Amino acid sequence: MGMVGGGEGAFIGEVHRMASRIDGQIDLVCGAFSSDPERSINSGRSLYLDEKRCYSDFNQMLTAEAKLPSSERMDFVAIVTPNHLHFPVAKAALEAGFHVLSDKPATYSLEEALALEKVVKQTDQLFGLTHTYTGYPMVKQAQALVASGRLGKVVKIIAEYHQGWLAASEDASSKQASWRIDPNRAGVSCCMGDIGVHAANLVEFVTGLHITELCSDLASVVNGRQLDDDGTVLMRFDNGARGTLMSSQIAVGEENNLTLRVYGELASLSWQQQEPNSLWLKQNNAPSHLYRTGVGDMATTAQAATRTPAGHPEGYLEAFANIYQDFAKQILAYERGQEVANPVPGVTDAIRGMAFIENAVAASQSETKWHPFETTKTPLKS
Amino acid sequence: MGMVGGGEGAFIGEVHRMASRIDGQIDLVCGAFSSDPERSINSGRSLYLDEKRCYSDFNQMLTAEAKLPSSERMDFVAIVTPNHLHFPVAKAALEAGFHVLSDKPATYSLEEALALEKVVKQTDQLFGLTHTYTGYPMVKQAQALVASGRLGKVVKIIAEYHQGWLAASEDASSKQASWRIDPNRAGVSCCMGDIGVHAANLVEFVTGLHITELCSDLASVVNGRQLDDDGTVLMRFDNGARGTLMSSQIAVGEENNLTLRVYGELASLSWQQQEPNSLWLKQNNAPSHLYRTGVGDMATTAQAATRTPAGHPEGYLEAFANIYQDFAKQILAYERGQEVANPVPGVTDAIRGMAFIENAVAASQSETKWHPFETTKTPLKS
Amino acid sequence: MGMVGGGEGAFIGEVHRMASRIDGQIDLVCGAFSSDPERSINSGRSLYLDEKRCYSDFNQMLTAEAKLPSSERMDFVAIVTPNHLHFPVAKAALEAGFHVLSDKPATYSLEEALALEKVVKQTDQLFGLTHTYTGYPMVKQAQALVASGRLGKVVKIIAEYHQGWLAASEDASSKQASWRIDPNRAGVSCCMGDIGVHAANLVEFVTGLHITELCSDLASVVNGRQLDDDGTVLMRFDNGARGTLMSSQIAVGEENNLTLRVYGELASLSWQQQEPNSLWLKQNNAPSHLYRTGVGDMATTAQAATRTPAGHPEGYLEAFANIYQDFAKQILAYERGQEVANPVPGVTDAIRGMAFIENAVAASQSETKWHPFETTKTPLKS
């Protein structure tokens, strides 16, 4: 693969690289790691890349790689830039004939996500989105339990994604913080765009339901922020279920507390990302069951996402590696003219994710309580 | 004390009695335990009460007890009836010259709570409300930590009170369920009136803040219910903080899951009623602290509420006993013309609790998002 | 009941009193609360006892109470003195025609416990021992699960009872510490006698097995102590199972950490006293099950020990109250010439407990690894 973004000082680029390496089937062969040409090339060198394939910008990379023989050139492009560059890079890569695996949120705006969908269709290349948390074995097990009817009809969903690292304004001086709170690079939202969108995706991934309406209350708790750093979104789903999604980056003391609870008529599930190898199934009038990664008969998707025996904790990088591994399988299947049963989140999730962000922001600005979940055009007022 | 309600088959009456006994300072001396005179008297007998003080109804009890010499007659009345009888009994008892300790919610309606306040003032008797969860040592410790400034300014609050026992309509056939889902006896709400009000009280008790606005989404998830059995309320507080209160009686697999999280600018707290002897204090960039009942220097209010050494779990009945013990201290102080520093929840909490219920119901029926928190007249449309 | 010991400043006396009150069926009517006559009488007064029944010593109490009409006199004697007085008081009370409920360890020595057995037989009175932890609903559930064969043959047992409060020598200045570390009052052991014996009793109570051999390593970790404050005992049981019992009073940071793990050929159990309402059942290749007090179908013994609905934590005092309540039922049955199915720990447990203490001490002093578990005469060298 080739990488765009993720130069020195970046966080998520190195995460992608570690995740891509674990299973030994994906090689990083080239990259344009920074918008600063010199930094881009130096970053490639420090990763021991072939000098010739340390590119100064992504257009150069796409052009040069496209000219290489198919056995040599990169198989796909991993995009790990700030949000505003996701779409331009993805579009260029897809149009240059490369598959794309992009970090989230998919684009800078819903409009771009809708445009992206067209590019994907026109180019017939694969597009994947690294909603990392869908890679955990126990998240896949949760999805399978809901699909099997074990919970009965889902009636209530609570999702949380709480962090505390942006609680003080001075913490925002870091490279990580600065672009996330900048509307020009992050988009219309900080908290919902950066992490709330993960929670929304997780909800739809596990339950198979779709948000149809929402009510939203976002806030910029730290003085002077232009974008939200905290918020709550009430949701209604296409089967009539209700839900609450809470997300914050100013919840002091929280690390990366993504949790999901799904209540059905027969049973409920709960999962916490910080203890990712445990999944609770609870019932009325019966002992609770604790599913654990690698213990007993798991759904095939969960089994396929498990590398080590029970009790050898699989962590965040392994979940991320599952996304990479699954995307690699999609590419292999694509080359054989096939499809896989469980593709990684793709362009549909891209649109729903960007729609979630823009609908949450638009609804928050309104005096009206409930708003339909718009996915075909932006709900934001110009 | 004398008791009204709590005859055979009732749940909360026996809880009150057990709680009142633990410290050996309160004797149940009489009661009118049921609206059915025969059942009332039989219940008293089965509690080994003096035959003469097993009354057939509460008016008879008040009249007869008032005639006894002060050294013999009951010191106060504990009210453990369904909601619609709280106010009539409290009013009669106060006017007969007895202090009252009532189960929650204080009354059937906000209007009654406002009337109750007048009665309390006119009669100059004590009125206490058994918001049990304020009796836990770690809740008192949480209150003290917030008051001490340890958290800095509070910016975000999440309260949950989740139960699952009303998830299936057939479960509602029990005595416990039947009156809670009946508007004539419960009032305008089932879930918010029965348990949401505890969570709202806990929020204000621990933080010292007051709800000023709310947005509400209540639901009757089980078909055919007239009252809510689930809901989420977004809140704003008088210091600008935001909050979310989630409560449900149809969350399958949940037992009695009351939890509170308070996020300040410097630190955050979390507490769960099902592990009541643990209180977390979390900070950014430092280890979390776990406070435990009986370990180390605790706030004086927490210490006073602790009976056994660390590691000997204090449970629900001990928390409840703390309310009784504190109310007994209030009566002793009253008799000496004094006041206590930390009275149990009283008539102000009664009004705020009933206001919470009615505002949550009214806001849920509205298309408008935010509503002021009305406490002086009902927000419900007639 | 009447009480011997438990005057001002004592810990366990007030615990017994609170536990005895909860269910409203036992009244403290008299007591000899201290070996100091004045303190004894003052303690009785402060408990609002009838002046005439605040006795200056236990002999006086037994004589005086025995003369009262049966409807008035105490039904049984609760003994809450330091260990060295357990047997003399129990013997006198039994011989005066009173049932006895004694704190543990039953006596000062195994020899006394064997003598106690004779007295119990001769007098035909009831003798109960407050092994509190057997009163928890989930301990009873564990016992029932083992008995039902759910675990298969038990092969391995791990019991722990860790406290830290005696870690520093200066902490021993308290009234609680001073007699426990004094051979004249405590007996041959501090840690094993005070808490290890609870763990040993719990093991035998839950599994129904009996220790047949042991290997022991006790220590006086804090300089200058004459008795052990820490130790580990390896055990073999009558079905061939092996076990490890660890106990300490110098394990800094531990509160009252009694835990039990029982491994069978089919499944295993684990329970922790500090979260007493949870009981784990684990299997290979299947989800773990979490039993919770009050949730679903429980063993009848567990149900009978449960007072409140699921999620309303039952604590240490409720477990203790279950011992009192069960002993009260034994007395009622005794008066009717009947026996109960599940009596509280009695004189057999008294002997096994004292045997555990003396065997652990004797084996610790030996160079030989394994020692038979002597129950008919002391294993200690004179």
Next chain:
Amino acid sequence: MGMVGGGEGAFIGEVHRMASRIDGQIDLVCGAFSSDPERSINSGRSLYLDEKRCYSDFNQMLTAEAKLPSSERMDFVAIVTPNHLHFPVAKAALEAGFHVLSDKPATYSLEEALALEKVVKQTDQLFGLTHTYTGYPMVKQAQALVASGRLGKVVKIIAEYHQGWLAASEDASSKQASWRIDPNRAGVSCCMGDIGVHAANLVEFVTGLHITELCSDLASVVNGRQLDDDGTVLMRFDNGARGTLMSSQIAVGEENNLTLRVYGELASLSWQQQEPNSLWLKQNNAPSHLYRTGVGDMATTAQAATRTPAGHPEGYLEAFANIYQDFAKQILAYERGQEVANPVPGVTDAIRGMAFIENAVAASQSETKWHPFETTKTPLKS
């Protein structure tokens, strides 16, 4: 690196490979993956190795690689065979001029470990041992806290390593089980050799103490086993501290439950491998502290072992990768004639580990309680 062992169907070989890949600094370039030449070569092919470097046996590999120019040949050999081959392969590799990173236990016997030490000295190559659990950030933090004096003098240690997967004899039919229970391939111990040795290493790693005496009770719980599958070892340490080490492979329901508790005079630590990112520090009379990977100021060794921000769980493979990364740093330093401050466990740990295994077995066979911890010759009777 080159690998010996770890062909198809092996567990630990793939774990080593995944761990070695994560940081992108180690390439698997050759291997002899099986004692079956054909299987060895096929395994190499399936790993996309250069055909020429898929060797049929390890001697062939060592000879061939030694002839390659230094820029091409493997930098070190990773040994992932069953135990009986560890020493012959290590010896041959060291003598061929290659560094060695070996799985544990280091050798088949203490005698071999002592011989290994000589070979390491003679060849002046590096020898590392993959005691994986020392790679966790919180284990390094624990080590640093003890070293800093935060706990005061260590007085008591409890280590556990419990698994359940060998509980039933039929489970032993797997490739993983078969060699572990075979004295010809595993050595004198199954449970202590396979996992107990990890626990013993962890104890010495974290505390810096050394076992000086032990008392041991091992068992073959499953009928027909020649080697132990369960055991408890009592230990004394060079500072006078006492310890208990429990390990089992027949503890039904246990996954990979390695835990360590260290009690000092001032504070205590506890860590559980199944929740590896949490480390508790407890004190008397003060709130407990929970250290979390990536939160706040950590020891430099812990920080260097952390890849992702707080709340992004680092798991078993990351711990393992830390061993690989640290060994790679040792090689780099070696090439520069330097040493690193914190080398991975080496030949001294190899000897102490094998000594632990043989002393535990020898002591278990003895009627005497305590035995000195022999490290210079085998304590086993011939």
